[in-house]
Amino acid sequence: MHKEDFPFKEIDEKWQRRWEEEGLFHVDVDPLKKKFYILDMFPYPSAAGLHVGHPEGYTASDIVARYKMMKGFQVLHPMGWDAFGLPTENYAIQKKIHPAIATRENIQNFKRQISRFGFSYDWSREITTSDPSYYKWTQWIFIKLFEHGLAYEKEAPINWCPSCKTGLANEEVVNGKCDRCGALIERKYLRQWMLRITAYAQRLLDDLEGVDWPQDVKTMQTNWIGKSTGATVFFPIIGTPEKLEIFTTRPDTIFGATYMVVSPEHPLLDQWISGDNKKKVMEYREAIQSKSDMERTELNKDKTGIHTGLFCKNPMTGDTIPVYAADYVLMSYGTGAIMAVPAHDQRDFDFAHKYHLPIIPVIEPYDKEIPSDQAFDLPGKMIHSGSYNGMHSEEAKDAIIKVLEDEGMGEATTQYRLRDWIFSRQRFWGEPIPIVHCEKCGCVPVPEEQLPLTLPTVTSYEPSGTGESPLVDIKDWVQTTCPKCGGPATRETNTMPQWAGSSWYYIRYVDPCYQNGLASEEAIRYWLPVDTYIGGKEHTNLHLLYVRFWHKFLQDIGIVHCPEPFAKLRNQGMVLAEDGRKMSKSLGNVINPDEVLDLYGADVIRMYEMFMGPFEQESLWNTQGVEGIKRFINKVWFLCKDGIIRNENPSDDTLRQMHKTIKKVTEDIDLFSFNTAISALMIYVNHLQKLSFLPTISLGILLQLLAPFAPHICEELWHETGHKDSIFRSSWPTYQDQYCEDLEIEIAIQINGKVRDKIVVPSDIEEDTLKENVLQREKIQNFTRDKTIQKWIVVPSRLVNIIIK
DSSP states (O other), X not given: OOXXXXXXXXXXXXXXXXXXXXXXXXXXXXTTSOEEEEEEOOOOOOTTOOOTTTHHHHHHHHHHHHHHHHTTOEEEOOOOBOOOSHHHHHHHHHHTSOHHHHHHHHHHHHHHHHHTTTOOOOGGGOOBTTSHHHHHHHHHHHHHHHHTTOEEEEEEEEEEETTTTEEEOGGGEXXXXXXXXXXXXXXXXXXXXXXXXXXXXXXXXXXXXGSBOOHHHHHHHHHHHOEEEEEEEEEEBTTSSOEEEEEESOGGGGGGOOEEEEOTTOHHHHHHOOHHHHHHHHHHHHHTTTXXXXXXXXXXXXXXXXXXXXXXXXXXXXXXXXXXXXXXXOTTSTTSEEEEOTTSOHHHHHHHHHHTOOOOOOEEOSSOOOOTTSOOOSOOEEOSSGGGTTSBHHHHHHHHHHHHHHTTSEEEEEEESOOOEEOOBSSSSSOBOOEEEETTTEEEEOOGGGOOOOOOOOSOOOOOSSSSOGGGGOHHHHEEEOTTTOSEEXXXXXXXXTTTGGGSHHHHTTSTTOSSSSSOHHHHHHHOSBSEEEEOGGGTTTHHHHHHHHHHHHHHTTSOOSSOSBSBEEEOOOEEOTTSSBOOGGGTOOOOHHHHXXXXXXXXXXXXXXXXXXXXXXXXXXXXXXXXXXXXXXXXXXXXXXXXXXXXXXXXXXXXXXXXXXXXXXXHHHTTOHHHHHHHHHHHHHHHHTSSSEEHHHHHHHHHHHTTTSHHHHHHHHHHTTOOSOGGGSOOOOOOHHHHSOSEEEEEEEETTEEEEEEEEETTOOHHHHHHHHHTOHHHHHHHTTOOEEEEEEETTTEEEEEEO
C-alpha cells in the first residue's frame, strides 16, 4: 500500500470498534418510530468459512439498513447461525471431533470474517439454532403441530442418500441426486415423521399474490405446489367389491381409457391378486424398489410394467379394461392409480404400443392432422364419446363430471403436486424430536416443562446406515417413562432436518432472550413481518416454502398476526470465480475474503461487490475491477484531504448535479440498483474534483450518499469535517425537483431511421423551433438538399427522425 492511500486498516478497525462500543445498531421496540426489519438468509457455518460471494447479499442488506436508518426508521438488522445439519456432522466425523465443537469453531471463524466488513448487525440478537435455549422453541412448535394433527408418523418410501446415510425430503433431491453430496438417491421404506404441509397448499398459493417477490420465484413455488383441477373417478374392480380410485385432469378423455395402471406398491394388489400373478407382481415390485421417484417418472425412460390379472369396468363405457402395475405410477402421488388414455397422453401411448394395448382417440383437433407416432394432448372436438360427440372437450369435462357425480362414480376434485414434508433424519446432529413412544399410549409429546429435550453426551455419533439414528444405541437416553401413564417408554431417535430451525428464526430475532415463548407479543406485533429478506434463489422450494408453512400455522394458533413472514424478497446473483466457474475448493478457485480485505479494506470490497453488475444477476470476480474501486475510494479521500472546503453556496451547475445525484442514488437503493447508484456517485465526484473549491454542503451530501456503500471512510471524513455524531444519525438528503430537470438536452437526429447528427437544445423547446434548428444543421442539409421531406417523427426529449424521398 502506498503511504498516501486511504489508510483502511486503522480506519476500518477504529469505526467498527466505535460503532460496537456506542451500540449504534442496537434497537428496541419504539412505537413512536416507524420500523424497518431487514434480514439476510443466515449462513450455515461450514468449515470452509466465507468466500467472496457470500458478502454480496450481506452488503446489499447493510446498504439498505444504513439508508433506512438515515431516513429515520427504527432498523432491525440481526445475524445468527443455521448450525444443525449434515455438513457439520460429516466434517466432524472426518476430523474426529464432536459436531458441537466443530460448530463453535466454525461460527467463531464466520463471525470474525463477517465482522471485518463492518456490517450494521445488532449482535446482541445473535442466535444459533443448535443452542438448546433456541431449539427448545423449535421443539415446542413441533409439539403444537403434533397436537393439531399436522405432524404424524408413517411407514413410507423415502429418498435415501447412501453417502449421507439419511432420508431426504423430496425438495432435497435434484435430478435424482442428493443436493448435498451428489450421490444417487435410493428408495427405502422407513418409519418417518411427516409434516402435513399439504393442508396449507391453497393458502401457500393464494398468499403469493400479496408479497413483493421476484416473479420467477413465485412461479417456481406455484409449479412446485402444482394445483390441478379435475375429477376423482371410481372404476369397479371386476370380481371384487373394490373400486379403483383415480384422479384425472382430463375427464373428457374417459371414453378413451383402455387400461388402468397402479403403483406396484398399491395395497389392493396385496389383497386381490394371487398365484402366478402375485408372484410376478411381487418380483416386479422388488426389482424397482431401489429406484428414486425421479428415475421412475422420467418421461424419456423406457416404460416397464406387468399385467396384474385384475380388470376394471370403465364407468362411462361399461368396457372391461386390464389393470397393469408400472413403476411410473407412484403410491406417494395422488391415489397411486391412473386411468390410461393412450390416444391423449404420450406416456400412456408409448406404454400401449409396447404392450399392444388398444388406442382409441376420443378428441380430435379442429384444424390439423395428428402424427401417427404421437398422442394428441390438447383440447378439441369430442369423437367416439357417445352423446358427447361434437362437443368441445372443455365443455364435455363439466358434463361428464356431473354424470359421474349423479351416478356416484366420481366427483369434481382439486389436487396438488405438493407432498407432505418428510421431516425426520437418521442422524445425530439435529434437534431431538420431542416424542415418547409408549406401548399403551402411543406417541406422547414431551411435556413443555421438560423442554428442551437435549442431545445426549456421546463419543460415537456416526450414522448407522441401517435406517436407524445413532441415538438408538444410547440406551440410558432412549429408555424413559411415558409422561401420560408413567409406564416404560422409549424416546424418538430420529432428529429434525436442518430446515427446522430456519423455519422460524426471523421470529426469535425480534426478542431473542424471551423466556416464555417464541418472542413477546409486543415485539412480534411491532417488528413482523420482515420488510425485506435477501438470499439465494436456490432456496425457493426448500426454506422459503417451509418457512411460509410454519408461519401460517403459527398465525392459526395466534402467535403471529400477519399472513406472510417476508413482505419483500430479493435474490442476489452468484459471484463466479475469475475463471468463470462456480467457486469451489475442489476447483481451487475460491477467493478468500480475508485476503482481499487485507489488500483493499472493507469499503473497496463492499463497493466492488455492488458494482460488478445488476444485483440479481450472475457476475464474474475481476481483480482489475477491484483496483478501479480502490482508485475511486482514494479519489474521495484525497478530495476531502486536499480540497479547499468553503462554507459557501454551490454554483447553479453544482446544485443541479447534487440534486440529480441525490435523486438517482435514493431511487436506485430503493430498486436494489446498487451498481448504477455507484456510477452516479462517481460522476458526482468527478464533477466536484473540477471545482476551484468544495462547498461544504456539496461535500456533506457526497459523504451521506456514499456512507451506506463505504461506511468507514465516510464516517472518518464526516468527523474530520466537524461533525460530532455518527453520519448514520444524520438525515438522508432530499432533492428538489426543480434542480433535477435538465436545462438543456441532447437530441439525436435521424434520417430515414439512421442517426446522422446530434443537437443540444433547451429542454422546453417548442417542436416547431426544434425542427427549424435541425434543418439549419449542415450535416442534415447535406441529406435533405434537393429532397422531399415526407414526414417528421418527433420523440420528445429523445430524437427527431426525418423521412425523406
